[in-house]
Amino acid sequence: MNARPATLPSSAEAPRALDWNVAVGTAVRLMKPGPEVPRAEAGRAVRSLRRFSVDAETHVRETTGLGLDLPIAEGDVVDRPDWVRGAAFGLAELTGAALSAADSVPPRGGELLGEISARSAGVQAGVVLAYLGGKVLGQFDPYGESRVEGQRGRLLLVAPNIVAAQQSLGVPADDFLMWVCLHESTHRVQFNAVPWLREHFAASLGQLLSQMEGGSAELLTRLPNVVREARTARRAESSPGMLGVLELLQSPEQRAALDRIIAISTLLEGHADHVMDAVGPQVVPSVGTIRQRFTDRRNGGGLLDRILRSLLGVDAKIRQYAQGAAFTDHVVGRIGMADFNAVWAHPDNLPTRAEITAPDTWIRRVHG
Template sequence: MMGTLNQKVLSAEVGLLLGYLARKVLGQYDLTLLGREPVSAGKLYYVEPNIRAAEHLLGLPRNDFRMWLALHEVTHAFEFEAHPWLREHFNAMLERYFGFLKEDAQHLRATGFNGLRTYVDRIREGTGESGSWLESIMSPEQRQLFTEMQATMCIIEGYSNHVMNAVGRTLLPNYELISRRFSERQQNRTQADRLLAKLTGLDVKMEQYRLGEEFIDAVVKARGHDFARRVWDGPDSLPTMAEIRQPQRWLDRMDGRDIRRSTRPSVLASSRS
């Protein structure tokens, strides 16, 4: 009886959260992850009712707003389709992440209520650093993987936001209006919206947009767009979360790699002689 009741409560909560998320999504680049079928090109989706609602609520010009959204999602397509390693890298992280979740689920199934003590202990033994509620119940290994995934998502989302704003600023007559009203919408969220965003992880996603875009903006300002595109050279070129928060650290690492590569031939030549 209690199990049935808990399942119904959980289903209602999940339905509430999914309904909330469904009203917020405007567009999505969907690619095949963790699938058994042959890898195919991703697909772009736009949620027309949500787009119309945002246009009406914020008083946005139809064509410019849709172009602004398209710039962001099309950049996601470029990121994954032009760099096949990114899909493989993300797949590998997801497989490890779901492996951790499977282990936790098996532990709870085997230990029952006593298994919850594991999560209490994790919260007590946490690093004390600010983060999402989800991070507080992770093991150190899970938290490290989660941080790696966060860093990758920061660059994926931040790079798209940078392109959306940099290109939009030059192409769209109403860019400043759109950007300002979206910023105001974010700042003026209700307490209920803020709570649901925290519960669903949307606040984490918004932080990804902000940190990632600030990183790309800083790199472009310091070294130009060509240097910023080096984040897509391979997994080793992706910045860590520490580097995203301090872009100069990533610049120094990339410069160090360039120096080592440039001196390698001369070292080999001298050893042969």
């Protein structure tokens, strides 16, 4: 199930706020092995995922009208350690691009202290990657290295996790593999058919990072109010979660920058969920059953798993899928896919975070 390993930035490169090589090493050591799968079954899964990644993208293009003339390639079918390496490479590239866009250099505080800080951050990132490495089914990394001329980014399909999820859900194997490929292939189409999206996302993250510089003292001055608000929310059984606490700590400028990132991410994830279900009935006969059981799986888990999901922001990600899909469903239902695609015409056409939950306001703004 292995693909070619991603080459991580050299440890000699400076300055860095996080040592990604340490992150990878930590994650691989902590990560649980994948499920035991007979060799013949594993081979069938790998071959099917490669084939379905091409078929799925063809269906996505026909449904969305995006990227019809672009080259197409198989996805990379990987195991858990290779996903960690690929994710770390993509995150290193994204954060590097974001820092460049922000014209920002992470503070080091001296070579020795900077190296210790970077390694410590790498260990923390490794713990997160180890947890996610056992959960992630697939990922399109727009900052990864493509093997195909005319394509940007790298599509990763984590075979052990996909097989484990399919077996736990009790759904047909081919249907589930195709369904996963539809979601991830939609992301590949988004970033390859919309030339400005990759750079715009990095620039938006850069704006957030630039707003966060030098804000530690300011954050501390707001901490007592945050604690009081969080306690009030808990008593009302409406805890804001980690994302809510982060927003309470932010200045108005920081919150505006975070809102832009959340709005973009929510649109991308929701659009992918809409497309995978819109295509589904044609090529995935059991799509209704898969969607219901998968949604239950997203919301389930033991106590420890739910705590970790909250701390790592996974629950916030799940809400993004639902909100973004509802936005896309509503707009496409009202004005059709062709007019929905105005969202990709220019960065100014992207919905705001407020418009995600009030899609008619986006329709009025963009289409009059």
